[in-house]
Amino acid sequence: MKGATDFDLQAWMKQRLDSVEQALGRWVSVAAESDLEHQAPAELMAAMRYAVLDGGKRLRPLLVLAAFEAVQSGLADSDAAANTPGLDTPESALRAACAVELIHAYSLVHDDMPCMDNDVLRRGKPTVHVQFGQASALLAGDALQALAFELLTPSVDQVPATLQAQLCRLLSRAAGCAGMAGGQAIDLASVGLQLDEAQLREMHRLKTGALLQASVMMGAACGPTSAEATAALRDFGSAIGLAFQVVDDILDVTADSATLGKTAGKDADNDKPTYVSLMGLAAASAYAHELLTQAKSALERSGLRDVRALQALADMLVTRSS
C-alpha cells in the first residue's frame, strides 16, 4: 500500500477540483440533461447556480474521486495489472461526485432558511434566501435534489444501468429520512436538550456522516469491487464522517466567521449540543484524532494498492482550520 508521505495532495486536488467545477458549471445550467424538451426557467437556474458554484470546498466530490481511484488501483496482493488512475475521470465517477455535491448544496440552502438555522452568511456570501427570497431558495433546494438524481441517470451509453441504479440507491438512502434529512430532524429536536455521546453520535452519523460515507461508497461503486475492500471503505467513510463533525464542532468554537466563511459560534448561541459542549475542547480534539487513526487502519485493511488520496483527504479533514 502506498502511504501518504510521497503524495502531493494539493496537486492531486487541483486537477480534480478543476474537473468538478467544470462539470458542475455544465450540469447546473439549462436542462441539457432533460429529456422533457423543456428548459428550466432562468430565475430558478440562477438561484441553483448561486447555491452550487463558486465557493465550496468540494470535500464530498473529492472523496468520491479518491475512492474511485483507490479501487481502480487494484488490490495490492493481486497479480492482475492495476489500472493506473489516469487524468481522465470516467463519466460515472464525475457524475457521482457532482450528484453528491448537489445534495450537499441543497441541504445548505434549506438549512440556512429562517425556519431552520436562519443564517445569512455562507461561503462568505449572503445565503440563497437572502439573495433570492425564501420561496426561490426552497424551490432551488428542491430542484437541486432532483438534479442530483438526473445526473446519475443519463443514457445507458454514458453510465451502465446497473451502476446508475446502485448510485441512486446509495445516494437516496444517504440523503433521506434514515440519512441526512433524518439527522437534521434529530438536530432540530435536540436544541436545548442534553444529549449523551451515543445520541450525539447517532445524530451526526445521519446528519453529516451518511453523505460523507456515501461519497466514498459511490466512488468505489464506479470501479472494480471486492467485498473486503468495500467493507473497509465503508468503515473508513464512517470514521471520517464522524471526525468531520467533531472537527466542525471544534472550529465552531475556535475559528472566526471570516475564516469559516459562515457564522462562527452559532451552535453555542443556538444552544445546540456539540462534541465540545459534551466532552470539552481537549477531549474532542483527541477524539477527532482517534477517529483519524481508525480511518487509516480501515484503509490498510482494504488491501487496495494506492489509497494515498483517501489518506491525505482524511488528514486534511481533521487538521483543517476552516
Add this chain to the structure above:
Amino acid sequence: MKGATDFDLQAWMKQRLDSVEQALGRWVSVAAESDLEHQAPAELMAAMRYAVLDGGKRLRPLLVLAAFEAVQSGLADSDAAANTPGLDTPESALRAACAVELIHAYSLVHDDMPCMDNDVLRRGKPTVHVQFGQASALLAGDALQALAFELLTPSVDQVPATLQAQLCRLLSRAAGCAGMAGGQAIDLASVGLQLDEAQLREMHRLKTGALLQASVMMGAACGPTSAEATAALRDFGSAIGLAFQVVDDILDVTADSATLGKTAGKDADNDKPTYVSLMGLAAASAYAHELLTQAKSALERSGLRDVRALQALADMLVTRSS
C-alpha cells in the same frame, strides 16, 4: 381496443387504491428500505406519514397502474397472447406508483409553506407546517423526495436494474428544474403578471403536466414496450396533464373549500394567472374537453388492446367536481 363503456372504474379503482394505500403505509415508515442500518427519527416520520397517508385522491398512482396494465394487455393487432392484467400488481409498478405520489406529496408540503402559498388547509386537514412547524415541514418534504428514489432502487432481485435506472430517470426529470420545480418557479415569478396562453401552458406543462405525464410513462416502462405505444402514451400524458390544470383552474372558481378540501378562490386572491382569468369560464371548459378528446385519440393511436382504465381516468379527471 376495448372502450370505456363496459368498464367499471369504481371497482377498478378500489382494488388499486387498496394496494397503493397499503404500500404507502408500509414504505413511509421506519426505514425498512434503508441499507444504512439506521432508523428514521420518529418525529420526522410522523410528519412524513401525515403528509402522505389518509386523504389523497392518488390520481398519479392510478395513472401509473393504468398505464402499466394497458401496455401489459399487449398490442391489439398482435398475434402474441396478451398478458391479462391480473389482480397482482408487480413490485416495479407498485413502487413507481408510490414514488410518484411521494413526489406529489412533498411538493404540496413545500407549496403550502408560508414563504410559498401560505395555505393552512389541505385535503381537509391542517397543512403540515401548521401541524408540525415549518422546519419539520421543510425536512419532511425533503425526505419524501429522497424516499421516492429509495423506493425506486430496491435490491435488483425485486426490480431489474435497467428498469430502476429508467424509472429514476423519468421521475427525476419530471420533478426537477425542467419539470415540476421549474413550473413552480415560473408560477412564483408570474404573480400579478399577464401571461399569454403559450406562457400559461408552458408553466402548467412543467408544474403539473410533467409529473402526470411521467406517471403514465413510468407505468408503461414497467411493462412490455413498443415505440408507437410509448409515443402515443406520451401524448396522452401531455393532454391529460394540461386538462387537469385547466379543470383545476375552473374548480378554483366554481367549487367551495369544503368540496375541494383546500382553500378555494386562492388563485384569484393571489392574483395568479389562470385559464379562467385568461379565456373565461366557458372557453376554459371547452378547452378541457378538447384536451380530453386529444387524450382519447392518443389512446386509439397507441394500438394497445385494453386502454379502458386510462380512458376512464381521463374522463374522471375532466368531469371531477373536486
